[in-house]
Amino acid sequence: MQTFFVGLDIGGTSGRLILEDTSGQSLGTYTSPGCTLNVSGYEESRLRYRELVLHALAAAGLEPAGCRGICVAASGIDTPEQAEQCRKIFLEMGFADESLRIVNDCEVFLVGRTQPAAILVAGTGSIAMARGSRGDIVRKGGWGQLLSDEGSAFHIGLQVLRAIGDHMDGRLSCPILYDLVSAQQSFPDTVALNTFAMEHICDKPAIAGLARLADQAAAEGDAIAAHILLKSADDLYAILRDALQALPIRDLENVQVLLWGSVLVHCAPVAARVRQRLRADFSLRAEYPAGSALEESLRVARSSADRS
Known part of the structure; x- marks a missing residue:
């Protein structure tokens, strides 16, 4: 039986899986629609996980019993109970308990580091974590789109819908943003816009997909879109700032700050604003x-196997 390692990155929009044999040879990467345990729930997450993992293993001709180490880095792993729910799904598929490592998809960047580090992630949702020199991890944000997720693609997309509504209502003017949204999704009136928002308020990818239009509109000179991005960057920075301030002062001198997620990687104005404020307040670079x-x-899957 061939032995192998598995890495998974499962967010609200998409799930990704990579396979590697024990000699370091890639055995393929696979993608699927995403999910989050804290929003999608157990049954939908179970279905999504199984679709991705079992399809990948079948395509590569592998069996779960041959797995030496697997790390599931997943959005929505917020409590020990949710981690156990996730573990149950993978045990049911046939993976050995000792091979499994379950972490939040933000935490995975901090696992195994020896120096103080902090990471801000802004994709479909948002979250910040910081790890001190003693190894303890603090978390700020990331509690779902109704309570937090400030500055995320979902948050930006929601601000886009509100701006479009105000534009249609004659309360402000954002013609470039309005035209871009209308080309993608036609709203004949504010009632239709409100219906769309209400029907998709728990469909994070649908609303998060509008975030890229704010970036495009801002680049084309739309002042309202630029303001949305600026405010989102400040909201994101506040999460990172609070995580950093939770570290001991001695750790702040050597902390490594990381940025990740589609908003921070692909939206230059947001990343630039976060970097600017980080330098001004902490003299740190991200x-x-x-x-x-x-x-x-x-x-993490490899290193966990090495320690077992």
């Missing part, structure tokens, strides 16, 4: 991780 969340999960 960088992108050397590897993606998927690559980090594979690293």
Whole structure:
């Protein structure tokens, strides 16, 4: 039986999986629609996880029993109970308990680090975590789109819908943003716009998908879109600031700050604003991780196997 490692990065919009044999040879990468345990619930998450994992293993001709190490880095792993729910899903698929490592998809970047580090992630949702020199991790934000997720793609998309509504209502003017949204989704009146928002308030990817239009409109000179991005950047920075301030002062001198997620990677104005405020308040610079969340999960899978 062939032995292998598995890394998973499962967010609200998409799920990604990578396979590698024990000699370091890639056995393929796979994608699927995403989910989050805290929003999608157990049954839908179970279905999504199984679709991704079992399809990938079948395509590669592998069996769960051959897995030496697997790291599941997933959005929505917010409590020990949710971690156990996730573990149950993978045990049911046939993975050995000792091979499993379950972490939040933000935490995966901090696992195994020896120096103080902090990471701000802004994708479909948002969250910040910081790890002190003693290894304890603090978390700020990331409690779902109704309570937090400030500055995330969902949050930006929601502000886009509100701006479009105000534009249609004659309360402000954002013609560039309005035209971009209308080209993608036609809203004949504010009633239709409100219906769309209400029907999709728990469909994070549908609303998060509008975030890129704010970036495009801002680049084309739409002042309202630019304001949305600026405010979102400040909201994101506040999460990161609070995580950093939870660290001991001695750790702040050597802390490594990382930025990740589609908003911070692909939306230059947001990332630039976060970096600017970080330098002004802490004299710290932020960088992108050397590897993606998927690559980090594979690293953790390997290292967990080495320690077992």
